[in-house]
Amino acid sequence: MKKQIKKIVGFTAALALVFAFHSCDDLEKYELPEAGSIADATPPEADFSFTQGAGPDEEWKDYTFANLSTSATTYSWDYGDGNTSTDVDGANTYPGEGTYTVTLTASDALGVVSESTQIVEVVEPPTPAVPDPVIINGDFDKLAKLGSSNLCSCSGWDNDDIGEQGESSSGNGGSDNVVKFDNNEPDHVYQEFAVTPNADYSITIVTSHKTIASTPGTYPGSTLEIRILAGAGYNAGYTPTYYTAAPDFPNSGYGYTTVAQVETAANNLLVETIPNPNDDDYFTQTYTFNAGANDSVALFIRGIGGDSSVGSYGYSSGDEEIRADSVTITAVN
Amino acid sequence: MKQTKIVALLILLVTVFSCEKDYLSPELESLVNAETYYTTEAQLETALINMYDGIQGVNSTSSNDYHSLQVEFYLTEMRSDNTRTKASEGEAAQFESYNIVATNGIVADYYRSFYNVIFRANVVLENLGVVSEANRPRFEAEAKFVRAYAYFNLVRLYGDIPLVDRVIGNTDTEISFTRVATSTVYDLIVADLQTAVAELDNTYKTRGSKAAAQAMLAKVYLTLGTNYLEAQTLCEAVMNSGFALEPNFKDVFYNELNNEIIFAIGYFPDTEDSQNFSAEWLNAVGRTSGVNYTTADVRAALDALGGNRTMFSYRVDIEQPSQFQAIKYLPDGDDTLGIAATSSDPTKAGNDWIVLRYSDVLLMHVEAIMAGGNDTSVQAARDSFNEVRLRAGMPTIDAPNAISKQELLDERRVELAFENHRLFDLIRFNEAQNVLSTFSTTNGYNYTATDLLLPIPQREINLSNGVLTQNPGY
Numbered sequence: 001m002k003k004q005i006k007k008i009v010g011f012t013a014a015l016a017l018v019f020a021f022h023s024c025d026d027l028e029k030y031e032l033p034e035a036g037s038i039a040d041a042t043p044p045e046a047d048f049s050f051t052q053g054a055g056p057d058e059e060w061k062d063y064t065f066a067n068l069s070t071s072a073t074t075y076s077w078d079y080g081d082g083n084t085s086t087d088v089d090g091a092n093t094y095p096g097e098g099t100y101t102v103t104l105t106a107s108d109a110l111g112v113v114s115e116s117t118q119i120v121e122v123v124e125p126p127t128p129a130v131p132d133p134v135i136i137n138g139d140f141d142k143l144a145k146l147g148s149s150n151l152c153s154c155s156g157w158d159n160d161d162i163g164e165q166g167e168s169s170s171g172n173g174g175s176d177n178v179v180k181f182d183n184n185e186p187d188h189v190y191q192e193f194a195v196t197p198n199a200d201y202s203i204t205i206v207t208s209h210k211t212i213a214s215t216p217g218t219y220p221g222s223t224l225e226i227r228i229l230a231g232a233g234y235n236a237g238y239t240p241t242y243y244t245a246a247p248d249f250p251n252s253g254y255g256y257t258t259v260a261q262v263e264t265a266a267n268n269l270l271v272e273t274i275p276n277p278n279d280d281d282y283f284t285q286t287y288t289f290n291a292g293a294n295d296s297v298a299l300f301i302r303g304i305g306g307d308s309s310v311g312s313y314g315y316s317s318g319d320e321e322i323r324a325d326s327v328t329i330t331a332v333n
Numbered sequence: 334m335k336q337t338k339i340v341a342l343l344i345l346l347v348t349v350f351s352c353e354k355d356y357l358s359p360e361l362e363s364l365v366n367a368e369t370y371y372t373t374e375a376q377l378e379t380a381l382i383n384m385y386d387g388i389q390g391v392n393s394t395s396s397n398d399y400h401s402l403q404v405e406f407y408l409t410e411m412r413s414d415n416t417r418t419k420a421s422e423g424e425a426a427q428f429e430s431y432n433i434v435a436t437n438g439i440v441a442d443y444y445r446s447f448y449n450v451i452f453r454a455n456v457v458l459e460n461l462g463v464v465s466e467a468n469r470p471r472f473e474a475e476a477k478f479v480r481a482y483a484y485f486n487l488v489r490l491y492g493d494i495p496l497v498d499r500v501i502g503n504t505d506t507e508i509s510f511t512r513v514a515t516s517t518v519y520d521l522i523v524a525d526l527q528t529a530v531a532e533l534d535n536t537y538k539t540r541g542s543k544a545a546a547q548a549m550l551a552k553v554y555l556t557l558g559t560n561y562l563e564a565q566t567l568c569e570a571v572m573n574s575g576f577a578l579e580p581n582f583k584d585v586f587y588n589e590l591n592n593e594i595i596f597a598i599g600y601f602p603d604t605e606d607s608q609n610f611s612a613e614w615l616n617a618v619g620r621t622s623g624v625n626y627t628t629a630d631v632r633a634a635l636d637a638l639g640g641n642r643t644m645f646s647y648r649v650d651i652e653q654p655s656q657f658q659a660i661k662y663l664p665d666g667d668d669t670l671g672i673a674a675t676s677s678d679p680t681k682a683g684n685d686w687i688v689l690r691y692s693d694v695l696l697m698h699v700e701a702i703m704a705g706g707n708d709t710s711v712q713a714a715r716d717s718f719n720e721v722r723l724r725a726g727m728p729t730i731d732a733p734n735a736i737s738k739q740e741l742l743d744e745r746r747v748e749l750a751f752e753n754h755r756l757f758d759l760i761r762f763n764e765a766q767n768v769l770s771t772f773s774t775t776n777g778y779n780y781t782a783t784d785l786l787l788p789i790p791q792r793e794i795n796l797s798n799g800v801l802t803q804n805p806g807y
Contacts, residue, residue: 067782068806
């Protein structure tokens, strides 16, 4: 009996010991958690992006907000203009231009909160007007040329690979202010300029032909040919440089380097010819072209109609000289 | 005796260790071995073909197989406002209702399939040394075209993804489980496509070609929204490469490799190289309960704007007249429409899948000219747009009227319905949020902005021991 009691006491003691060790720490996990008793292992993280609307009317005032938060269940949007929402994704129409602070508050079921704030600059997108291209020495003034002390109306307008340079002359109420395409010579002008792809442009040129001589001239005589050449046809790998002063322009080895390239139909956005009107007054012609898939084009003008074996370019002017007083190119908006 | 044993053991040990390394890992000689197989150009040519086999996917119902392109419609068209399941059942229905979970098997199937395609392309690139110098650029270009195609799909579907640009092994976990920014993925896509444009020609339609690379690069630029001029130039290059619209819309789909096709994945009827999506789109023909069925929304658009395209885009399901099926890829024909069966077993269909076709390029040309604006009245854009409209028997948009962004998006929808373009178009046009949230509300679905990206498959995250992070919203 004594032995039995001893056993019971011993057993109970052992049991008590086991409980003592286990009780606090191990049994606590079966307790209901109190607020904050267990750390939130996956706290919410608020994040969002936004997009401005687009359309023909007032859509630019409409913004959509994409909710990119993680580990959150409820959301609250403050759009910064007094409007709020509790939707998952946000959408708001702003009253007009301005700077708004947008706040997304994301919370999870444990009440942990995360905030994300971004500044929204609401601006009406400008209707972009196509700018006029920049033409250097479009008046054909007599200016310095690169690497030469001579002055020339062809300054800024020379590409020796595809023609001989035009020459200076006077006319139309001024001196040294027109470029001349000599009779029976392969004279040209050439200049590259930046354009907006697919925009329409208008080109205006003021020219004069000497009257057709009765002898030894042959009708129709000289014809002035005007081409707009696509930048897509430039030599492979060539990137144009837009000089701001006529004397800086190179005179060979750039853009178009052969007459064959010039005459390739696919490279031409515009080909117009001005035949001899048999009247040596100055006349104004206007043409339009579309820039197509180009952000750069070249204007190329030459005299044709003469003996193609003259010179080394495969073309030449006819029996009369042609003069160009000015060329202007503007965007058609 | 004991000593003799020890000596014998020592001799044996010395003998074993003095052998070369391959004593314990002998070269496999009786079977084809991936590490040593590629020794000639002809053998590497099989690796090129193998890439397209990867895109084709396996025609099976086993969820462990790589189904690749054959399940793409779940991830694209059924996640747009164009299609849904017929019965709203199973994991297939998670797509239409925007309730996709990270454990979705189709999401994982496509992910591993296209990384497998990338692996196949990298195998070609790894073994270029066996190709003659003259042909090496073409091999490289074709592999890079396929790799770019796979990455372009993955990056649009999953967002930031691991960038694997060489053959990697099981231990290269740093590469396979590190997500890189989409911009870095696009850098590789653009570089690969530029190589493809430079070196490929237009010999093939079911393999990479110059025109396919040009069209895809144009689409990449439009997606990035940065290089509109180059996108336009690329479209114009394709437009000058001899492709043309088929006069009859039906022939685009039922006269394979026609003039309009720029890049298609070929399937062969009643063989292992057949496909089953054609059958799955028809309940009681395929083995699903009917997937990629048309929504009322797309039917309204087709009825209003489809012209003569509508009758070749969807039809009533004769089994259940309240339901309507997409019919651009019918496996078993349609007598009323004059369409013949493409295979004797419809679940082994031969219909090719069109990835790029000419009308897509014409409409991309308009998009490039619009250059992110709200409209365009450039004549070149009207010409391209009207070419598509005229074939459809729809009114043209003539000068001085402009084509609006909405009109272009609508035209793409009805022209390219059920060809896996719609979701990407909505995202690219920045209209996904507006259109899909309205569509979701109307139909009682659960769309939110994070549904524009799929989840990274949970299986991949588990394999990475949690290194791979999940997209928001999953």
